[in-house]
Amino acid sequence: MNPATPSQRPRLALFDLDHTLIPMDSDHGWGEFAIAIGWCDRTEFGRRNDEFFAHYQAGTLNVPDYVRFATEAIVQRGAAAAQAAHQRFMQEVITPAILPQAQALVRAHQQAGDLVVITSATNEFVTRPIATAFGVQELLSTELERDATGWFTGGVQGVPNMREGKVVRMDAWLAARGLSWEGVESTFYSDSMNDLPLLERVNHPVATNPEPRLRAIAQERGWRVLDLFTENP
Template identity: 30%
Template sequence: MLGGVTDVSSDPAPATGGRVAAFFDLDKTVIAKSSTLAFSRPFLQEGLINRRAVLKSAYAQFVFMLAGADADQTDRMRAHLTSLCAGWDVEQVRSVVEETLHDIVDPLVYKEAAQLVAEHREQGHDVVVVSSSGEEIVAPIAQMVGATHSVGTRMVVENGRYTGGVDFYCHGEGKADAIRELAAERGYDLAGCHAYSDSAVDLPLLEAVGHPTAVNPDRGLRKVAVQRGWPVLAFSHPVSLRARIPTPSGAAVAAAAAVGLGAVAAAGVAWFGLRRRRRGDD
């Protein structure tokens, strides 16, 4: 499998085809805030990043929502982000995430997204959260909102530390590749599947299914959605899931080693884009 796919439910794999899945992007689609910025404070407190990196991630959140990148730019962004996480201790990151995940993410989940996930599950659909964040951060969030699977970026770990390498970057066309492989494994009929995203960067994901929907779309995606007659939804009400959805066990969260890595990786990608724009304005 190309992507970092995690099964966050106990549902058995289907033996036949024709099943339906709903694929959800994460930032600004399921949660109301960039996961990049959300984990800045605990990472700063633990000394994994400095204040300069926090400021970068804040600016990066804005840029990441507005600007796409071609293949060459994406490769350069990915190379840049490796310097942010190379050498991090997995156990330290695991501890940070275990202590802060629910306090940080729980209040950010859109009520509308949680309801839509529940509706798909009631119809017997699998629900898959697909994100460019690290597979470790995507899995526990997917479990929180009631999804069955998650797909995220897969980082390289050696001797308990991040090497700075990326096995699979779940971004752009990579998302579409990952869900096609997952569809082959799980027997999904993509023509009958649904996908939700806020960004034009995810057009390959949206175009891979029969029922694409734009959620809080950026300018580029809104234009495409209107041209093609795709539904456009506005999610605007974050709601705490703590009282409604059981908190994952310590073991489940521990399995998500280095959860914040994907968030910081995304910060690197976005900050590189900001630098690129500034240079272009000079």
């Protein structure tokens, strides 16, 4: 049997979330929102939140430590209060940040029949409602450990969806559907150097609103550069 040509393979459109589909970091934004509603101390939490964010940008973030820190307030407040707060977070912070050109790009891939996946290092509590707002069902994010009641413990479940972990999680996602990298035509949109392993894995890497280091790599390698928030996709 002859292998499928690129035009015959299932098409996979992968999207990072923070600074790629939305012009902000949703994890850091949730932390700032938690401060604003009085769930966290501004001075200490704000200092540590900024510190962790700097480590993320530098590619040195300890994910389990950060997740335990970032989810402490929701773990303590419980499901009902946390979900109500996240609804406010969506209304006040995230929805205004979902811009038409980002929605249009996702929708174009969906209308073309592509398999659309959002793959984010940010945890599932923060990201699931955002993926839903984009009309995307398939979400790979950093999964949270749950206790016997089904609520979060503050720990990480499985492989954090970050750096090389994004490739590991996508490998498993493909295998669960009887697919392989060789059997799909894949595109990945990301702004971050942290996503270089997955950008190097796909057929069509797109440096999207890229940080300077990634922009330089994309230009050197001839990758497409998309400044989504300043131009039409």
